[in-house]
Amino acid sequence: MFDEIFDVIVVGGGHAGAEAAAAAANMGSNTLLVTMNLQNIGQMSCNPAMGGIAKGQIVREIDALGGYSGIVSDKSAIQFKMLNKSKGPAMWSPRTQNDRMRFAETWREMLEATPNLSFYQEMVNGLVVEDGIVKGVKTSLGLTIEAKSVVLTNGTFLNGLIHIGDKNFGGGRAGEPAARGITEQLVELGFDQGRMKTGTPPRVDGRSLDFSKMIVQPGDDVPSRFSYTNTPLLEHQRDCYMTHTSAEVHELLKEGFDRSPMFNGRIQSIGPRYCPSIEDKIDRFKEKDAHQIFVEPEGWNTVEIYVNGFSTSLPEDVQYKALKKVRGFENVKFFRPGYAIEYDYFPPTQLMLSLETKLVEGLFFAGQINGTTGYEEAAAQGLMAGLNAHRKVKEEEAVVLKRHEAYIGVLIDDLITKGTEEPYRMFTSRAEYRTLLRQDNADLRLTRMSNELGLASEERVRRVEEKENRAEQFVQFLKNTSYHPETVNPVLREINSAEVKQSDKLIKVYSRPKMTLAHLERLPEVQEHMKEERYDAEVLEQAEVMVKYAGYIEKEKQNADKLSRLENVRIPDHLDYHSLKSLSYEAREKLSEIRPSSLSQASRVSGVSPADLSVLLVHLGR
Known part of the structure; x- marks a missing residue:
């Protein structure tokens, strides 16, 4: 069936595998994506959302580098929110709620439209390794498929074991088998291996919920998007909702603790610290008698609901009895119970910064196999692994993003340099240079580099240059144009800012903390300029950050320059x-x-x- 030698074989079709395959193929490598089920490419195994704190910055970086995650997220979005807008721009983080089925469908369509990319549905249960160099993969049907490099993105499938109360069974996720054989071979080759745990909440029938008892969580009034391309903006959105657990709910859940695999020793691997199960939250935060539950629709045209905040591996009868006591869930009907899953991972200190393994040449790891958790972290690693697998085959130097260049650089450096013994999740606090690594400037930071590598198009570079020039043009206007006290003082009084006695440049007054663009646009001088020059919202946001945070940005640039000398x-x-x-x-x-x-x-x-x-x-x- 396969008489050709592929440049790159990607094993696994999740977020890491999809980005890896797209990157390698778009750079010109003859690429094969092998996955257990082609219907599940780009599957949202857990929550139907992309982005969030720091994760949203990663999605924008993936997009700037020519990856697909941002475009797929925009095309399948049902709600958009910019989180942390009350804080500084280093903390602003985009997030979409997504249509789960449309998300996977869009991924499949985009991958099928990618030149140089072939597909094959079967389980890979081994590698072909000769003299420390990977030569291909072996499948469950006994096929050997040859390749010059291999990217493993196995997610939670390596010897996956699903737990619901005192029941457990093999599986990579609900309804799909675990992958066996790869772990054992890697251990034979000398790799260290560990076990991790993650979990997922119940899915329920939205028709059985009373949303009038919950708090509405709408999207932004003016929704934005992830991609720097012209993906469609949302014209209407679906609401999410919030409710809470209670002391009564907690007492009902505690009744099942003796049957919980987390507490009776059947699960010994470590779960994600920052996304704990409901039983873990009750146990760790005993002083709290309520926890937030976010009620998230799974798409435009489905009644299925994701119960965010209620991740659990308790027995299904305990889950059901307790959830019925949550406000708005009194008549709840389950689609499926929550569960925990244990799976194999390989400590990432066994990799180089390119994500190539130190023990086997040409073999790359990306995603949860490296001990991370989250779609965004997996997709970022996939893109870099696919990119570097291509460059390995072409005998070109690996691409390594530095910590001051991208959150992706922070993520990979943390994994390789520090390792992880619990599922790694990205936060803004992990980055020393987060004022430089904002969501609004990922295109300015990374697009030109991506274009030189053969990923981002010339059109993308042109858009970046136009954005850069237009933002600078607006800043120069502010530097060169004076205001008059009689026009600016009424605005300053309104925002409780000190009035001025004489004219000065607009940039001075715009630099004040409470002075927003909306206030600035009320000044006649600015109104006249805005009529002559029409600026995109993206350009004005960029200019605002350049003006208001110039001192912080310059200080971080100086610190980054010092770091570069050590690099x-x-x-x-x-x-x-x-x-x-x-x-x-x-x-x-x-x-x-x-x-x-x-x-x-x-x-x-x-x-x-x-x-x-x-x-x-x-x-x-x-």
């Missing part, structure tokens, strides 16, 4: 750390395991002290 101090790949006796024992052990590529990366390795860095500097002749 330029390269460490030889095969440096024998154990021969450097002046290094602490812990540093020798950790540096030998991680094998950092630069002094900057070495500085972030747990257990490496400033004194150890000084030893390295001396040894490197610096």
